[in-house]
Amino acid sequence: MAVTPNSVITPQSIKTANAVCTAAKTTYDDAAAAVLLLTAGANGGVLYGLKAVARATVTATKCQLYRYDGANYNLIASTVMSAYTMAATSAQAPTDFGFNETAPLRLAPGDALYVAIGVALAGGVVFDAQYEEL
Numbered sequence: 001m002a003v004t005p006n007s008v009i010t011p012q013s014i015k016t017a018n019a020v021c022t023a024a025k026t027t028y029d030d031a032a033a034a035v036l037l038l039t040a041g042a043n044g045g046v047l048y049g050l051k052a053v054a055r056a057t058v059t060a061t062k063c064q065l066y067r068y069d070g071a072n073y074n075l076i077a078s079t080v081m082s083a084y085t086m087a088a089t090s091a092q093a094p095t096d097f098g099f100n101e102t103a104p105l106r107l108a109p110g111d112a113l114y115v116a117i118g119v120a121l122a123g124g125v126v127f128d129a130q131y132e133e134l
Contacts (some may be wrong), residue, residue: 003026012133020055020124025116028075033054034066034114040107041133047105049130054070056123057086063095063125068112076105081125083096083115094128107131 017038025033038045058081066076070118081095099105107113115127 006080012041012122014130014132015127017131019115019127021115021117021127022082022121022124024118024120026118028064030065031068031114032063034073035127037113037115037127038131039112040109042109043079043134044109044111045107045131045133047099047129047131048101050097050099050105050127052081052097052115052125052127053092053094054081054086054121054123054125056121057084058123058125059119061121061125062118063097064116065106065119066114066116068114070106070110073114074077076104076109086123095131 013131019035019037021035023033050065060083061081063079063081064075066073067076079095079097084092117125
């Protein structure tokens, strides 16, 4: 949708996005082992939540968030997922990046968000995002 300069843009749609990472990312400025989570629409977007949960027993690992602007992968946030032993009788607490309605991450038109993990996990780490397109 075309946007008129200096006009209020309200959310056009509420969306969710998921990505699964299995390989370790040990470089912090390229696409190696990064997985596409979402791409902002023509008017940009707002990320209101990002959490990660392991699908298998995991050692402590860095969870990483990158913004790709079409030319550069920029590490913009990271958090540490605690070690967890997968069991049918316990629940893993999600690893939260801290974005919410009062502290969102704003996305420019076409910005892409990629996620990655610091330690390989064959079972994978699932990233779950809640966002709005403008």
